Amino acid sequence: MKLNDLSDEDLMLSYRDGTAAAFDVLYARHKGGLYRYVLRQLNNRQEIAAELFQDVWMKLINARLSYQASAKFTTWLYHLAHNRLVDYWRSEKHRKHQVEYEESTEAQLADSYIENHYSEPHNELQQKQMHQQIKQAIAELPEEQRSAILLKEEAALSLAEIAEVTGVNRETVKSRLRYGIKRLRGILHPLRSVS
Amino acid sequence: MSSNEFDKDKNFHILHEKYQAESTELPPGSIDENILQAAHRAVEVQGGVEKSQPSGVFHRVKKHPWYHPMSYVAIIVISLSVVMKLAFEPGFVESEFNGDDFSDKAQMQEAEEVAIKPQNRISQEQKKIAKAVAPKATKTQQQTTASWFKAKEKKPMLMKPKAASAPDVSASQQREQKIESAVSGAAMSKFAEPMRAMSQTGPEVAADIFLDESEPSVLARQKISQKNQIHKLMKLLESRQFEKLKLALQQYRKDYPLKNGVDNELPQVLSDLETKWQTENTAKSLNND
Numbered sequence: 191m192k193l194n195d196l197s198d199e200d201l202m203l204s205y206r207d208g209t210a211a212a213f214d215v216l217y218a219r220h221k222g223g224l225y226r227y228v229l230r231q232l233n234n235r236q237e238i239a240a241e242l243f244q245d246v247w248m249k250l251i252n253a254r255l256s257y258q259a260s261a262k263f264t265t266w267l268y269h270l271a272h273n274r275l276v277d278y279w280r281s282e283k284h285r286k287h288q289v290e291y292e293e294s295t296e297a298q299l300a301d302s303y304i305e306n307h308y309s310e311p312h313n314e315l316q317q318k319q320m321h322q323q324i325k326q327a328i329a330e331l332p333e334e335q336r337s338a339i340l341l342k343e344e345a346a347l348s349l350a351e352i353a354e355v356t357g358v359n360r361e362t363v364k365s366r367l368r369y370g371i372k373r374l375r376g377i378l379h380p381l382r383s384v385s
Numbered sequence: 386m387s388s389n390e391f392d393k394d395k396n397f398h399i400l401h402e403k404y405q406a407e408s409t410e411l412p413p414g415s416i417d418e419n420i421l422q423a424a425h426r427a428v429e430v431q432g433g434v435e436k437s438q439p440s441g442v443f444h445r446v447k448k449h450p451w452y453h454p455m456s457y458v459a460i461i462v463i464s465l466s467v468v469m470k471l472a473f474e475p476g477f478v479e480s481e482f483n484g485d486d487f488s489d490k491a492q493m494q495e496a497e498e499v500a501i502k503p504q505n506r507i508s509q510e511q512k513k514i515a516k517a518v519a520p521k522a523t524k525t526q527q528q529t530t531a532s533w534f535k536a537k538e539k540k541p542m543l544m545k546p547k548a549a550s551a552p553d554v555s556a557s558q559q560r561e562q563k564i565e566s567a568v569s570g571a572a573m574s575k576f577a578e579p580m581r582a583m584s585q586t587g588p589e590v591a592a593d594i595f596l597d598e599s600e601p602s603v604l605a606r607q608k609i610s611q612k613n614q615i616h617k618l619m620k621l622l623e624s625r626q627f628e629k630l631k632l633a634l635q636q637y638r639k640d641y642p643l644k645n646g647v648d649n650e651l652p653q654v655l656s657d658l659e660t661k662w663q664t665e666n667t668a669k670s671l672n673n674d
Binding site for chain 2: 205208209210211212213217221222225226230240243244247248251252254260318322324327344371374
């Protein structure tokens with residue numbers, strides 16, 4: 191059986207037992223989702239996101255021997271990421287970053303608008319603007335709601351799995367998702383019109 | 386609303402589609418390399434010995450907090466300062482010295498030597514410095530010093546001699562009592578009296594008092610040391626090592642010069658030998674001249 195056909199859990203077990211190639215497959219499968227999850231949680235600040243992303247994988251490598259097959263790999267991976275983010279938020283002054291984010295997002299939007307307005311077709315510009323708006327809207331969500339939505343979007347976790355990762359019960363996750371979507375609804379009207 | 390219901394939600398569906406369409410960010414290539422290399426190295430290390438941490442270049446070195454080395458330094462400094470303080474404390478070494486603990490005389494003498502050496506060294510160094518710095522005391526100052534010692538002798542002792550009430554006390558015990566009483570008295574007034582003298586008469590007198598060899602604790606230590614030397618001299622005499630004895634006697638006399646031409650501590654036999662050798666030496670030198 192090829193490594194690519196194995197499930198995440200089997201790959202992780204294989205890596206735990208000393209097959210380095212299993213990690214390569216595992217990493218290729220999850221690097222995008224995890225990176226974006228961390229990136230969005232950090233308001234699209236790429237440098238910090240890259241650092242934390244690397245930390246999460248290093249932690250996974252170091253803790254490989256303690257991995258149990260009973261745990262779903264994705265849940266474990268995102269649990270590590272969630273904990274790392276919580277540590278980061280605790281160590282940093284979140285409010286300061288919020289201000290930085292607002293400034294940087296505005297600057298990004300302005301740059302993006304100026305750059306794209308004259309050079310690209312109208313439809314492409316609209317698409318980019320919308321994506322920027324989605325990212326901005328997600329970034330503006332409260333941490334818990336943002337986390338729940340991103341875990342669903344990037345990791346495709348179920349409610350129970352999100353609950354496990356974030357350390358709350360299933361109902362709380364459901365509530366956070368509902369409120370998160372409600373808050374995002376404001377930006378959905380233009381998206382609908384485009385779609 | 387279950388997870389599936391979320392998926393069926395029209396708003397969520399549109400959001401999901403749009404989000405997924407544009408979400409293509411990937412980690413930088415350098416990060417990929419770092420992680421993959423670290424993962425491979427970890428497995429290589431694991432091959433021989435089960436290790437939980439990779440030893441690769443990209444493995445983060447644990448940062449030692451600044452307070453770890455700081456605390457080590459603090460511990461060393463505090464320990465040293467305590468040891469130094471105790472070493473210079475007049476009553477410390479002697480307070481631990483107890484003749485009863487030693488059944489053997491030789492053992493006791495060794496212990497006495499160990500206890501005395503640093504103090505003698507210090508007093509000699511102090512003496513040198515004081516002699517270099519302070520001018521000689523005037524007669525009135527010397528009188529002040531002498532009167533201070535007289536007054537001091539009358540002061541009550543801090544520690545009572547253990548065998549004070551015992552009717553039969555051996556010579557060694559008596560000696561120990563003398564030492565103990567002298568030292569305990571000195572511990573109380575070692576610094577207080579010089580300070581008082583300084584305020585009353587000036588720094589020169591204070592220095593004299595502080596460094597005066599007739600001060601009880603210094604005197605006691607000197608006596609012990611002197612007795613040890615005499616003991617060694619007697620042993621040399623007993624073993625009939627006269628050449629060594631001659632040299633040792635010369636050294637003894639350098640350390641303990643005669644006071645008013647008399648040395649009450651030196652046994653008569655040694656005193657006679659010393660006189661004899663001195664006479665011989667004088668005769669020799671005269672012949673040479």
